[in-house]
Amino acid sequence: MKFVDEANLRVEAGDGGHGCLSFRREKYVPHGGPDGGDGGDGGSVYLVADHNLNTLYDYRINRVFKAERGANGAGKNRTGAKGGDRYLPVPVGTLCYARETDELIGDLTKDGETLCVAQGGYHGLGNARFKSSTNQAPRKTTDGTPGEIRELRLELKLLADVGLVGLPNAGKSTLLSSISAARPRIANYPFTTLQPQVGVVSAGPLRSFTLVDLPGLIEGAAEGVGLGHRFLRHVQRTRLLFHLVDAVDIEGRDPIEQIRTIADELQRFNPALATRPRWLLLNKIDALDPAEVDTLRQRVIEELDWQGPIYAISAIDPNSLNGLINEAMDAIEAQVAAEDDDATSTIDDSDELS
Known part of the structure; x- marks a missing residue:
């Protein structure tokens, strides 16, 4: 495999799921209340140091990596599923920089070490969250927040004695x-x-x-x-x-x-x-x-x-x-x-x- 010690990539964390607007509709329950569940958090993107790798060649081929979006909430107070995280293996000794500012985000020097490079969005709230004694039928919900999107530069410095x-x-x-x-x-x-x-x-x-x-x-x-x-x-x-x-x-x-x-x-x-x-x-x-x-x-x-x-x-x-x-x-x-x-x-x- 060709030796590559620099690579640019784009990482996109998952958006948070939206909260649900829902009310109970059950037989023999004349006064059903709000039961809209929260959305799920979006997945994050992580770099993981792997001692089995010695090049960044794979990141010269694939340059965009996305984590999963959180699922929306549902009725009956059901919370949406959390979006799956994305793990990107890199060689031990990899430094990660933000391309826009050239700021060092992290340095992976140990096998198995992880670094979050894009944080997933936070989940939205369902209308059940807004129920109170003065507002027993809220129609308010919130949307999930967008996941973080970052342009990164990876630089490999081999670890040797x-x-x-x-x-x-x-x-x-x-x-x-x-x-x-x-x-x-x-x-x-x-x-x-x-x-x-x-x-x-x-x-x-x-x-x-x-x-x-x-x-x-x-x-x-x-x-x-x-x-x-x-x-x-x-x-x-x-x-x-x-x-x-x-x-x-x-x-x-x-x-x-x-x-x-x-x-x-x-x-x-x-x-x-x-x-x-x-x-x-x-x-x-x-x-x-x-x-x-x-x-x-x-x-x-x-x-x-x-x-x-x-x-x-x-x-x-x-x-x-x-x-x-x-x-x-x-x-x-x-x-x-x-x-x-x-x-x-x-x-x-x-x-x-x-």
Whole structure:
């Protein structure tokens, strides 16, 4: 299925049912009173996060979704049936915006999470509701209110633990295929990856993390040059970035300039990405002498004032990746534990204030 991470749609909630005007007409009951029932509420429209989905492709085909209208009330104080709600499954990580104002309505980050995006109309009242000691035969009813109609924009940001970034032909797809079961297209030309690819990386029993590979970034990507700019949003939710660099420099691309290019594009797209933990992976070291690898590592530290980890790897050699995988798993688990501690302390603080 084609990967789609943006979609526009129209949602229409159901109208509320009208109240009924009715009077009792029974044998041997000479003074029958009002017995008009209320209408039913209109159905609402909900988005539901579904971990089985990874694209918004279906919403490029069908763009209008309606919930059911509430039924009208009836005599004998019968209430109209409530209109059925409409549930629209979306991938986990979907953000919903109002198209008119670009206001964020909600962010679905957990499987099974629901978000009401169009509220159903309220039911109308039957004439039995208006009976009183001074008005024993009311002919007043109310109509149901219209359901909400909204124009929405859905935007998908993939949820992954690690984001893989780099220039075209740096070896990102090869790395993804080496450490996970994902099978992206691999070829010796730029932009073989045309859409984000997600793989699950195992670091041992009951220990794994997800890795997303983006199309190669080039200079100007943050302004729309190349393919990667459309998918930069998918690394905004990651806890860690793998910055892959072609250490061989076969195509005349100096590794230092490669690093600067990607760092600049991340900064320009979202300054928060510049502060995200980023590990440098010097790839294709199987084609270099150990002395050349050491020299390149020293250049990175001195010319870029690099403070983060630097790994010398070969994406085609799984044995050179074991240390990277285990240390990445440890870092992710530490971040998760810290987030859980922060959440617990926040709850404790709120309890004390209350």
